[in-house]
Amino acid sequence: MMEDPYRNYAGIYDRLFDSMNKGLKLVGIRMFRPSKGMNILDVGCGTGSHLELYQRYQCNLFGIDLSPSMLEVARERLGDSAQLDLGNATEMQYEDDKFDLVISMLSLHEMSPDTRSTVLNEIKRVLKSDGRLLLIDFHPGPYKPMKGWISKTIIFFSELVAGRKHFKNYRQFMATGGLATLLSQNQMDIEKQSILAGGTFAVCLVFEDN
Ligand SMILES: C[S@@+](CC[C@H](N)C(=O)[O-])C[C@H]1O[C@@H](n2cnc3c(N)ncnc32)[C@H](O)[C@@H]1O
Numbered sequence: 001m002m003e004d005p006y007r008n009y010a011g012i013y014d015r016l017f018d019s020m021n022k023g024l025k026l027v028g029i030r031m032f033r034p035s036k037g038m039n040i041l042d043v044g045c046g047t048g049s050h051l052e053l054y055q056r057y058q059c060n061l062f063g064i065d066l067s068p069s070m071l072e073v074a075r076e077r078l079g080d081s082a083q084l085d086l087g088n089a090t091e092m093q094y095e096d097d098k099f100d101l102v103i104s105m106l107s108l109h110e111m112s113p114d115t116r117s118t119v120l121n122e123i124k125r126v127l128k129s130d131g132r133l134l135l136i137d138f139h140p141g142p143y144k145p146m147k148g149w150i151s152k153t154i155i156f157f158s159e160l161v162a163g164r165k166h167f168k169n170y171r172q173f174m175a176t177g178g179l180a181t182l183l184s185q186n187q188m189d190i191e192k193q194s195i196l197a198g199g200t201f202a203v204c205l206v207f208e209d210n
Helices: 013-031 068-081 113-126 147-160 164-175 178-185
Strands: 039-043 060-065 082-086 099-105 127-138 188-196 201-208
Touching (some): 013 068, 013 188, 039 113, 060 068, 099 113, 113 178, 164 178, 178 188
Parallel strands (some): 039 060
Antiparallel strands (some): 188 201
């Protein structure tokens, strides 16, 4: 069986990060306001706290995650209001052109460069042609004093304790320009963007460049 890097963190993940991350998620919802009946997929849904914010819009909610322990927390939180699937986002079970919106927060930076591109291709496949991708992830600055410096320091140490592979992928993601570079390498365009928390986070609404 594959190792679950979140086994020891799933139970405390929300206590550590939920209040810090909620404001970023709300910025994302303002960028793309869901309408009733839309199909929405959260890639790397973790404990389900992001999908929970979409419950009020009466959409069809789906989440996929590699970590059984994170998904267990998500299942307790969301019950049957979302379809939650254990799986790798490199190879998703969903049919082509299914989703109006795919969201993904803090998942891409921890993947290897090859995995990121494969996952973006899978996201393109499952998105409708006029669908949108909402990404929230770390931003490589410039950082504003003092807020940005403090936030950057907290991020750096939380990535450091997340394990060697995770930290290596995070460093590569930051050194190569974060979401902006990744998206342009994968023929995706940013329609709207907010840089927040003193330059340490980016919220991007993205569409496929056909
Ligand atoms: C830092 S957590 C973020 C969780 C959630 N998106 C949030 O913002 O609270 C990253 C999540 O991405 C998941 N993940 C990483 N690589 C994945 C992959 N290839 N397929 C599916 N999930 C993945 C991890 O298991 C983890 O739950």
